[in-house]
Amino acid sequence: MLHNLSRLAEVHNVAVVITNQVQSQPDDFSGGDGLRATGGNVMGHGSTYRIHLRKAGKTRIAIMIDSPYHAYDQTKFKVPQFKDQFYSYLLWPLLVAISIVIITFPQIYNKLFRTFRRDQIIFLTGIVEEIMMIRNIMKKNPLTTSNFPEKWTSISYETKRQIVGNISDYLLIDDFYTLLTKRNTYVINNKIENNKLNQYIEKCIQFSEKALSGVDWKKYRITGRISRPQN
Secondary structure: OOHHHHHHHHOOOOOOOOOOOOOOOOOOOOOOOOOOEEHHHHHHHHHEEEEEEEEEEEEEEEEEEOOOOOEEEEEEOOOOOOOHHHHHHHHHHHHHHHHHHHHHHHHHHHHHHHHHHHHHHHHHHHHHHHHHHHHHHHHHOOOOOOOOOHHHHHOOOHHHHHHHOOHHHHHHHHHHHHHHHHHHHHHOOOOHHHHHHHHHHHHHHHHHHHHHHHHOOOHHOOOOOOOOOOO
């Protein structure tokens, strides 16, 4: 769930707030408050900011535990009592708004995740088909001077890492397209030498086979689309 919320925040540029309980840690002799987040280090690693809230008499204390931009610090604040009629008028609309969020959030999240999954499948299907097309042309004509398309390089690194979550899969695809870019640049900017061009072609075929066979395409729901090498 933390991974999915993190991905949702990155893809759609939204803030995600998670509330979590704490539990006692009897074996803590470091002089701290003897408390730790329920869920352990997983919760800490999955969050960018961590704020610890605790009581202090009639006030509350907010402690900045972890932040990439702020030092460790704390501040006091007070939660108003709903005795005043003005606050009473605000209470019910607030409860209704919270109820609406609780009810609709799963639906909104599922819709956004389905949209991301659909776009992921469409993009990676195009990548698989493009790699197979380039590989087959190079196998038929080892000295082809065609300038091949590079769909992979048309989007940013951050977007590609969101689409291909596994770093090993990402590197296999990226290695092929990095070599393909060098080969295309050579064809455009240099006087072509058959030996040099043939070396590029052989390496491109080799890297394409690694990408097609090494990436677990089923994990991205890309099945039944990868053909065997054509001789």
